[in-house]
Amino acid sequence: MPTQPRLLPPAASVSLLVPPASRQAQVIGEKTGAQRLKTWDIPTTFHCSIIGTCLTNGELRQILLKAGQEDAKTATDHSLHGRGVRLAGQRDQAAKLLNKALDKRHEAAIKRIPRQADEAALRCIWRESFDRGDIAGPYWALMSHPATPPALVRDIFGEVHMLSHLVGSASRLDIARLTQLEKELGIERDKTARQEMRLKAAAEERIALQQRLRQMEERAVNAEALAAHAQRPRSEDIALPGRADTEDTRAGLLARRLKETEDRYGALQRELEQLQDLSHSILRENETLEAIIAAEDGHGAKHVIPQQSGPVLYVGGRRNLFDHLRACAENRNVDLLLHDGGMEDSTTLLPALVGQAATILFPVDHISHAAVGLVKRLCREQGKSYLPLRSAGLASFLAAISGAGGAYGRL
Template sequence: MHMPPFRLAQTQRLKLSGDDAAGTGLRAADACCSAPSKAVAPNTKRRARLTELDNHLHCSIIGTCLSTHELRKLVPKFTGLDRRDATDLEIHHSAVELAIDGGAGAKALHKSLDEHYAAAIRRFDQAADDVALLALWDEALKNGDIPPAYWALMTHPYATLYVRQKAFGDLHMLSHLVGAANRADIRRLVALEAENAELKEKIERQQSRLQEIGTQRDATIAALNEQIVQLTALATRQIPADDADLEAQLQRLREKLADADQRIALHTSRREAAEQRVAQEQGAAAALRKSRDQALALLKVAQSECDALEQATLDASDTSGNTDGGRASLASVRGKRIVYVGGRPGSNAALKRLVDAAGGDLVLHDGGVEDRKGLLAAALPGAHIVVFPVDCIDHDSMNTLKRVCERHQIDYHPLRTASVASFVELMARLHPVHLEQLAQGGHAPASAFCLRHG
C-alpha cells in the first residue's frame, strides 16, 4: 500500500516543551518534520515558489490548477514529449518532474499559475494569519471555486504545515467523492475538454492568421503612406516642371492602396461566402441522409410486398394441389371474414377473387363513394379482420372505422397502398396463430356502447 503524500502534522505534540515531551514519552517532532526542507517558512514577506513546496504537493497542484490543454502547450517546450502523441499521464508526470527539479520549467509553471489565478491571489493576500487563510479556503470549498483558492493558499506566506495539510486532505477526499459519484460526468467532461481544446486551437490558428493578414495590411498601408509623405515633400521642393510626374506617381500609389483594400475585401467576402456554402451543404447533406433513410425504408416495404406477391403467384400456379402447411400464402384467410374498406375497383375485384379462391370471405366497402356510409358500421360485426388502404380512403370513413373497431374489439390493419401486393404482404405477415385464435373464439363480444347513442 502506498504511503500518504506526507505525515499528518503533530500540532498538539509540537506545543510541548522538551521536559514535558520526555515525561509523556512523546517526541517533539517527527523525523520527517525535523529533516531539512526547502519549503519557505511561514510568516515570511513573500509567497512560496512552486519548486519550494513539498514534493508530494506538486501532483495535486498540477492536476488541480492546470488543465491538460494548458500543460500540452507548456510541457513540450522543456521536455522531449510530443504535444499530440503524448498521453495525458505522460504530460502530467513530466509537469510534476519539472516542478520538482526547478529551473526554467518550474518557473514557467509558476508564472502560468500566477497569471491564471491573479484575482484569487489578491483575495487571499488579505488574510493576516492562518485562521483567516483557512476561513477563505472553507468559503472557496462551499462555493466550488477550488483551483484558484488551492494555488493561492499553498503559496501564501501564512500557509503553515497544518494549513497545507488540511487543504490537501480536503482536496484529496473531495476527489474521492467526485470520482465515486460523477464517473459519467467525468467522461463527458473529458470529452468536452478535448473538444474545447480543439476549438481553442482552431480559434488560435484563425486569430493568428487574421492577425498576420492585418499586420501585413497595416504594414502595406504604413509603407504606402510613408511613400506618399515622401513624395509629397519631394514634390514641394522640386521645380514646377516635375509636378505633373509627382502627381501621377502619387495617383498610382493611391490606386495601389485602393486595390489592396479591394483585394482584402474580396478575400473577406469569399471567406464568408465559403462559410455560408459549408453551412448550406451540411443542411443539404442532412436532408439527403433523411431522404435516403426514408427511401430505404420504402424500398424494404416494397421488397417485402413483391416477395409476398411473388410467393402468392407461385402458390396460385402450383398444380400439385398441395394447399396445407405453409405453402399457400393466403391459406391463413381460409374460413375468415375480412372487411376491406376503400381501395380501387380493379384491385378490389382481384382481391375478392384471391380471398375466395383461398376459402375466405372478403366483404368490400368503398368507404362511401357509391356505398352508403351507414352500411359500414353494420358490416363490421362478425368480422375477424378489418383492412383499409390509407391512400384510397377518406378521413371521415377511416375515423369511423377505427372507432367502431375499437368498440367491437376487432383488429384493424392499415395498408400502405391499395395494391394487391400490400394486401398479400399483410396476410403473409400476420401470424397464422393469431388468426386461428380469432377464428376459434369468434369475434369479440358485443360492445356495451350503442352505435347511435354512444
C-alpha cells in the first residue's frame, strides 16, 4: 500500500514561520506570468511544509538516489525530509528532479486550477479541496501558482500547519487503541489454542467411546443370542435350572451397561457440539480483531461503518471497560447505551432504555440471572431483539457491533 503524504511537522508558531508580506510579494511577484514557480522561487519558509505534505518518503528517496545520493537507501525518514528541504532551495539538476516529481505527482490538481484565476477563485478551490480532505495536490498547485497572492499563501500554509498538530494528536490515540487491541487479540489467541486442545481431546475421547460402543453392541448381540438359546427347553436345562437364570442376569447387565454407554455417548456428543460452537464464536471474534488491527495499522485512521438501525443497549459487563466500549462504538458510528445490570444502576431504568434501543446486548459471563430474565421479558414485551455475548471482553463486543457475532435472538 503506498505511503500517504505526510503533513508539515508542527512548529512553534505559524506567524513566526511566515515571511513578511512585503518580502513574500516581492519573491512571488518576480515570477508572475505564464511560468509556474519552482521550489527555489518559493520562500524557504514553506519548503518544509511542501516536502512533508506533497511527497511520500518513498518518492523522496527515489529522487535523492537519482541525484546521486547513494546513502539515501538507508537514511531515516527524518534525514530524508531534511535533505529534501535543503534540495528545494537549490537551483541545480537535483532540484529540477524534485520539481518534476512534484508536478508529475500532482498533475491533475495543477490542471484543475486556471492560470488566470483571481484570488477569490483560488481561495474557493482551496476551501473545497480542504473540506473534502484533498490537501497535498491543491497545496502544491496553489503554492507554485504564479497568481496566488501572499495573503492566500499565508492562509493555506497556516491551515496545513495546524492540521499537522491534529494529525499528531490523533496518531497517538490510534497507537494507544491499537496496542490495546493487540493485547486483546493475544488473549483471544491463547484462549483459542486452549479451546483447540480441548476439542482435540474431546474428539479422541469420542473415537474411543465409539469403539467401546461397537464392542458393547457386539457383546449385547451375543448376549441376546445366548439368552434366546437359553430359553429353549433342553434336557440339561431341566437338570440345571439355575443356568438360564445366570444367562438372563448377564444379558440384563449387558443391556444396562449398553444403555449407560449410549447415554454417556450422547452427553459427550452434546458437549462436543457446544465446544465446537464456542470455538467458532472465538474464531469469528479473532477474525474481527485481526481485520480491525490490519485496517488501523494500514491506514492509521478511524474506519466508520454505517450506523445500525437504532441505538444498541449493553446490559451488564465490567464498569471499568465502559469507556473502552463507548470509544469502540463511537469509532464505528454506533449509538451505545450502557447499564451495569443492577450493580450500581437501578433496574427501574431498564424498561425505558430497552424502549430506546433497537438491539440489546448482554455478556452471559458477567450479568445476574435476574437481570437476564428482566431483559428477555422486556424484549419479548416490546418486540426487541437481543444478543447474548460470549464474554464481557472487548473482543465479543467488537464482533457483535461489527457484524461477526451471529444472528440476534428474539423471544
